[in-house]
Amino acid sequence: MNAKVMEASLNTTDSNTDDFFAAVAEKSDGAVLRGDYSKIDDQYVVRQDWDAYTPEQHALWRRLYQRQAKLIPGRACDVFIESLEALNIGDGIPRFEESSAMLFKATGWTLVAVPGLVPDHIFFGHLANRRFPVTVWLRDPEEFDYIVEPDVFHDFFGHVPLLFNPIFADHLQDYGKGALKAMKLDGLGMLARLYWYTVEFGLIQSPEGLRVYGAGILSSGGEIEHCLTSPASLRLPFDVERVMRTLYKIDSYQETYFVINDFQQLFDDTAPDFTPIYARLKALEPLPANTLLPGEANLSLK
Ligand code: PHE
Ligand code: CO
Numbered sequence: 088m089n090a091k092v093m094e095a096s097l098n099t100t101d102s103n104t105d106d107f108f109a110a111v112a113e114k115s116d117g118a119v120l121r122g123d124y125s126k127i128d129d130q131y132v133v134r135q136d137w138d139a140y141t142p143e144q145h146a147l148w149r150r151l152y153q154r155q156a157k158l159i160p161g162r163a164c165d166v167f168i169e170s171l172e173a174l175n176i177g178d179g180i181p182r183f184e185e186s187s188a189m190l191f192k193a194t195g196w197t198l199v200a201v202p203g204l205v206p207d208h209i210f211f212g213h214l215a216n217r218r219f220p221v222t223v224w225l226r227d228p229e230e231f232d233y234i235v236e237p238d239v240f241h242d243f244f245g246h247v248p249l250l251f252n253p254i255f256a257d258h259l260q261d262y263g264k265g266a267l268k269a270m271k272l273d274g275l276g277m278l279a280r281l282y283w284y285t286v287e288f289g290l291i292q293s294p295e296g297l298r299v300y301g302a303g304i305l306s307s308g309g310e311i312e313h314c315l316t317s318p319a320s321l322r323l324p325f326d327v328e329r330v331m332r333t334l335y336k337i338d339s340y341q342e343t344y345f346v347i348n349d350f351q352q353l354f355d356d357t358a359p360d361f362t363p364i365y366a367r368l369k370a371l372e373p374l375p376a377n378t379l380l381p382g383e384a385n386l387s388l389k
Pocket of ligand 2: 237241242245246287302
């Protein structure tokens with residue numbers, strides 16, 4: 088998921104299909120969604136027509152892969168590095184079915200192919216059932232560095248390796264269930280911030296220093312370095328309520344990153360019932376993305 092579907096989330100609590108397309112069209116200045124939605128089933132799932140990818144597209148995937156693979160050592164968390172290696176997807180756009188079978192053996196998750204952004208209730212329904220939706224299309228060569236909607240490179244390279252960690256895998260399923268619940272409690276905007284600052288842009292401690300687990304960073308050529316070294320951004324200890332109050336940037340590097348100690352902390356801290364938290368936070372103003380509150384410590388860099 089990316090900025091646009093997040094933005095759409097904030098505006099579509101009633102999530103039937105027409106609302107979904109209307110909201111996304113509105114958010115992108117009338118532009119239509121990029122994917123081909125003509126063959127979706129009732130869960131927005133399509134077949135990955137692997138044979139339809141061109142040699143140029145596989146070559147572009149390899150270039151994207153190689154750039155990121157060079158940046159990964161010493162920056163990505165261990166499970167990402169290990170799972171990426173095991174997935175063996177450096178040679179071209181992967182066949183979802185093959186990776187899905189590996190993933191299912193590891194953590195009981197499967198991959199489903201989707202045309203692109205899908206409505207909130209569909210997306211969260213997949214997560215709640217341990218299915219991760221992966222966009223089928225690949226960006227154009229001009230979009231090598233920056234892509235507005237998530238493509239197969241972001242969705243697959245960024246997200247899939249983390250799903251091999253059993254705790255993270257359980258967490259993401261709970262997130263899906265929690266988001267379906269939040270839709271009824273007017274809490275989706277807050278949960279979108281949580282997803283953004285963890286699943287997309289999260290940092291994690293390791294004995295050797297900070298590491299990245301967020302897919303938005305791991306699939307980005309520039310932010311992977313910035314997030315670990317730039318004094319221009321804040322790095323704060325993960326705190327559920329602090330995260331759910333914090334606005335985020337969609338068109339620039341993040342100004343704040345939240346750091347978990349380990350995946351168990353992410354799981355445990357998000358396990359309690361959020362109903363009273365939503366009620367409490369709704370009464371507070373959200374915090375700008377670059378806020379350092381009194382008493383908060385910006386984690387020092389090593
Ligand atoms: N514990 C949350 C609730 O009760 C659900 C949730 C779990 C949200 C995990 C995010 C991540 O609403
Ligand atoms: Co994403």
